[in-house]
Amino acid sequence: MAINRRTFLKAAGLTTLAGVAGHAAMELLAPGALEAARPESVGRFPEELTAKRWAMLIDTKKFTTVQTYQRSIDACHVLHNVPHIPGDQEIKWLWTDSFKHVFPDQQHELVPDAIKNQPFLALCNHCDNPPCVRVCPTKATFKRDDGIVMMDMHRCIGCRYCMAGCPYGARSFNFWDPRPFIANIDPYYPTRMIGVVEKCTFCEDRLARGQIPACVEVSEGAMIFGDLDNQDSEVRRVLRERYSLRRKPSLGTKPHVFYLI
Amino acid sequence: MYNAGKIIPGLLIFLGLVTFPFWSNLGGAYEAPELVMPEAEEECVLAGDWMRANHMILLDDWRDLAVRDNKRLFTNDAGKRFDMSLTKTCLSSQCHANKDTFCDRCHDALAITPNCWDCHVVPTVGEE
Numbered sequence A: 001m002a003i004n005r006r007t008f009l010k011a012a013g014l015t016t017l018a019g020v021a022g023h024a025a026m027e028l029l030a031p032g033a034l035e036a037a038r039p040e041s042v043g044r045f046p047e048e049l050t051a052k053r054w055a056m057l058i059d060t061k062k063f064t065t066v067q068t069y070q071r072s073i074d075a076c077h078v079l080h081n082v083p084h085i086p087g088d089q090e091i092k093w094l095w096t097d098s099f100k101h102v103f104p105d106q107q108h109e110l111v112p113d114a115i116k117n118q119p120f121l122a123l124c125n126h127c128d129n130p131p132c133v134r135v136c137p138t139k140a141t142f143k144r145d146d147g148i149v150m151m152d153m154h155r156c157i158g159c160r161y162c163m164a165g166c167p168y169g170a171r172s173f174n175f176w177d178p179r180p181f182i183a184n185i186d187p188y189y190p191t192r193m194i195g196v197v198e199k200c201t202f203c204e205d206r207l208a209r210g211q212i213p214a215c216v217e218v219s220e221g222a223m224i225f226g227d228l229d230n231q232d233s234e235v236r237r238v239l240r241e242r243y244s245l246r247r248k249p250s251l252g253t254k255p256h257v258f259y260l261i
Numbered sequence B: 001m002y003n004a005g006k007i008i009p010g011l012l013i014f015l016g017l018v019t020f021p022f023w024s025n026l027g028g029a030y031e032a033p034e035l036v037m038p039e040a041e042e043e044c045v046l047a048g049d050w051m052r053a054n055h056m057i058l059l060d061d062w063r064d065l066a067v068r069d070n071k072r073l074f075t076n077d078a079g080k081r082f083d084m085s086l087t088k089t090c091l092s093s094q095c096h097a098n099k100d101t102f103c104d105r106c107h108d109a110l111a112i113t114p115n116c117w118d119c120h121v122v123p124t125v126g127e128e
């Protein structure tokens, strides 16, 4: 059959329309099928913790060795089924690194040895101006109104643009199926599948159910979490009283993890 | 046609192979598998009939609402509240704790493999 370009385009257009109309057609064919999404039937838990702008403080005077940090790292990684993969393909949400790597622009020869050799905790900074969000082609990475930079693992296509975009190395890519690398899988948090990027989410699913982030909970006061927009919050009070650093401020990403010095 | 003796049988074999899935499934009537229903719970989140036909739509909506809109509390027509979570609600020990005898029986009979469980973990039977 001879088919000219015009006929082909018409057919292509129609099939596309049919695809677009799929969801609407569903409503016609199965009325009420989408009632699960009725706005009045879905909401938030009354105990949800809310903020205009979530932020985290890390007290580097209380956290001085890898051991002091380890409890928080373990709490996070166990809760979120973060696999333990040795080597350079490791998956990490919360980790420690040297002063030189965490604060490369605060370097000079006279930094005291104690600080030079101290490990610093690192995680996604939930930046106000996050390059990872800007470059993600699928909107799998997006910023919520309360400042949390979210990962929708369902939508991630594993292109790793966000990893190239993030100047803090806060994202990990699953080169393998992570399940064999998780010692005790917690059934109440999903694992990831191969080909998906992951990172810290400020425990947004815990906040939604009224709990503070797991790392903060076990940190014995060495981490503080709260609403930066609220003048009376603990985070604001402490930031008024103590000197703090942010990572790579010159990049303009406006990190919302603050290191108390 | 030049070489018709080879081309025509070749085409026939090709057609046979391509249509194999259609004619090989002809005949056998579909039998709905027997499912083991939850013991502790009588009512589903929404009416059973509706869920049978549309559970995938509900799960899809729940997923987007929870992850994208941070809405995780579902109230059904009877006013009962549920955590919009596949593992914490649907697969909890109170409901479909046994994926094999509920979810899989239908999915296997229909030869579909939803990839939900590549990430979402099935809580083991009896464990809370």
Ligand code: SF4
Residues within 6 Å of the ligand: A123, A124, A125, A126, A127, A130, A131, A132, A133, A149, A165, A166, A167, A168, A169, A170, A171, A199, A253
């Ligand atoms: S730290 Fe990296 S991953 Fe986190 S919000 Fe900033 S740019 Fe994105």
Ligand code: SF4
Residues within 6 Å of the ligand: A135, A136, A137, A138, A139, A140, A141, A155, A156, A157, A158, A159, A160, A161, A162, A163, A197
């Ligand atoms: S790897 Fe995933 S999250 Fe990152 S940019 Fe690509 S789609 Fe977005």
